[in-house]
Amino acid sequence: MSPEREPSEREPSEREHAVWDRVRRAATGMNHHQAKAALGAARKAVEDTSADGGTTADTRTEADEWERITDALADHAGPYDPATDPFVQGQLAARSHRAPPAREHPCDMTGRHPSPDVSALRNNAGQQERHRTGAA
DSSP states (O other), X not given: OOOOOOGGGSOOOHHHHHHHHHHXXXXXXXXXXXXXXXXXXXXXXXXXXXXXXXXOHHHHHHHHHXXXXXXXXXXXXXXXXXXXXXXXXXXXXXXXXXXXXXXXXXXXXXXXXXXXXXXXXXXXXXXHHHHHHTOO
16 A cells, blocks of 8 residues: 655646746746746735635745745756756656556446457458368
């Protein structure tokens, strides 16, 4: 039995990936000061939605990503580029190494076994007949 995953190790949702991608596209080419201003706006959006009755997950995810990008740019003199962002590259590598979902057996989907290849059956019957009669 495999150990249970920690809550922080859960797989991000497609929605979270979409928010991250949107922020990264907006941040591409920004310097640290521009990203910091965008982080300020994202934090304000979190505060505004909290005052209205609760922070939306997208707003919080967006602010978190702006914070991560701003932190990454603090040590970097150039503009932000997802192609050189180690975190983004690590995510892409993890996605490419993830095993594809297990394929279902064909009869699992229809409740019936798939129909056999008729030409293969005919070929096999012909081989059996030639073997039985000694024909080449």
